[in-house]
Amino acid sequence: MRILKPSDIPATEITPREVYLKRRQFLAGMAALAAAPALSAPAPPAHGARLAGIQASRFSTSEAKTPFDAVTTYNNFYEFGTGKSDPAENAHTLKTRPWAVAVEGAVKRARVYDIDELLKLAPLEERIYRLRCVEGWSMVIPWVGFPLAALIRHVEPTGNAKFVEFVTLHDPRQMPLQRSSVLDWPYVEGLRIDEANHPLTLLAVGLYGEVLPKQNGAPLRLVVPWKYGFKSAKSIVKIHFVEKAPLTTWMKAAPNEYGFYSNVNPQVDHPRWSQAKERRIGEFFKRETLMFNGYADQVARLYRGMDLRTYF
Ligand SMILES: Nc1nc2c(c(=O)[nH]1)N[C@H]1C(S)=C(S)[C@@H](COP(=O)(O)O)O[C@H]1N2
Ligand SMILES: [Mo]
Numbered sequence: 243m244r245i246l247k248p249s250d251i252p253a254t255e256i257t258p259r260e261v262y263l264k265r266r267q268f269l270a271g272m273a274a275l276a277a278a279p280a281l282s283a284p285a286p287p288a289h290g291a292r293l294a295g296i297q298a299s300r301f302s303t304s305e306a307k308t309p310f311d312a313v314t315t316y317n318n319f320y321e322f323g324t325g326k327s328d329p330a331e332n333a334h335t336l337k338t339r340p341w342a343v344a345v346e347g348a349v350k351r352a353r354v355y356d357i358d359e360l361l362k363l364a365p366l367e368e369r370i371y372r373l374r375c376v377e378g379w380s381m382v383i384p385w386v387g388f389p390l391a392a393l394i395r396h397v398e399p400t401g402n403a404k405f406v407e408f409v410t411l412h413d414p415r416q417m418p419l420q421r422s423s424v425l426d427w428p429y430v431e432g433l434r435i436d437e438a439n440h441p442l443t444l445l446a447v448g449l450y451g452e453v454l455p456k457q458n459g460a461p462l463r464l465v466v467p468w469k470y471g472f473k474s475a476k477s478i479v480k481i482h483f484v485e486k487a488p489l490t491t492w493m494k495a496a497p498n499e500y501g502f503y504s505n506v507n508p509q510v511d512h513p514r515w516s517q518a519k520e521r522r523i524g525e526f527f528k529r530e531t532l533m534f535n536g537y538a539d540q541v542a543r544l545y546r547g548m549d550l551r552t553y554f
Pocket of ligand 1: 313316317318319320321373374375376410429457458459470471472473474475476477
């Protein structure tokens with residue numbers, strides 16, 4: 243996102259996925275001819291355990307889903323590398339059991355949850371959401387999870403809980419890029435309490451009916467479909483209720499480029515590129531980006547009276 247100069251941007255970031263996959267296959271084929279045992283084609287994406295008892299949701303889009311193999315091989319998860327295929331290749335070192343999530347701060351019932359308790363906290367739903375990355379691509383992903391509001395109800399926030407901070411695991415033995423300073427670790431994101439309580443805000447534990455693949459943020463990640471993808475913190479170990487807006491990782495990295503709200507907004511450009519259009523992964527022609535990523539009917543009221551150029 244910020245780290246790469248245009249000249250450094252790998253082809254995977256600016257090329258439609260089919261094109262680069264074909265190119266990779268071609269290059270792999272050439273390499274195989276040159277050094278047969280040394281290189282092989284990339285392994286197909288691994289499938290996980292099926293999740294049981296998933297209910298459909300009225301919040302799902304009917305748009306065509308992005309194929310499983312694209313959702314699980316074209317990722318942003320800088321803890322495992324900055325290239326789109328790095329997370330799928332490297333995230334196997336992440337250990338997702340046992341996994342504890344501390345829910346703390348301005349709440350009456352702070353506690354540490356085991357991930358398997360969280361899986362039983364509320365009925366699991368399938369939510370087919372659009373995901374719009376700030377880089378200009380988008381996908382449609384059938385998440386499995388439950389509303390964050392269900393967890394918030396359990397811990398009973400106090401009047402001082404104005405914001406919620408989400409913190410990713412910090413363990414350089416499991417997350418190799420945390421030995422580098424490419425970002426200020428651990429990855430931190432945040433929401434205003436009303437955004438966190440909004441019925442669209444999801445804690446995801448799966449996708450395509452299966453346990454969440456590691457590269458997608460196993461075992462627990464946030465999904466906030468009307469905001470740019472980077473708000474959706476992966477592999478969460480702490481949910482912290484606070485009085486002041488958390489300083490997020492991307493605000494620290496480039497405060498003029500990434501604000502706290504980060505609502506998808508085709509009218510407010512990133513300082514270095516337009517946000518008016520997006521490329522849906524798997525499609526050739528660009529689409530118009532929709533206000534609040536198409537969720538304006540549900541979320542515009544949260545921002546009534548706010549200047550979205552100031553609060554970007
Ligand atoms: N911990 C962590 N969470 C993260 C990221 C990251 O680098 N580290 N990348 C973000 C970005 S930029 C996007 S677009 C989404 C991508 O989610 P996906 O790979 O499951 O599609 O994850 C977000 N969550
Ligand atoms: Mo992103």
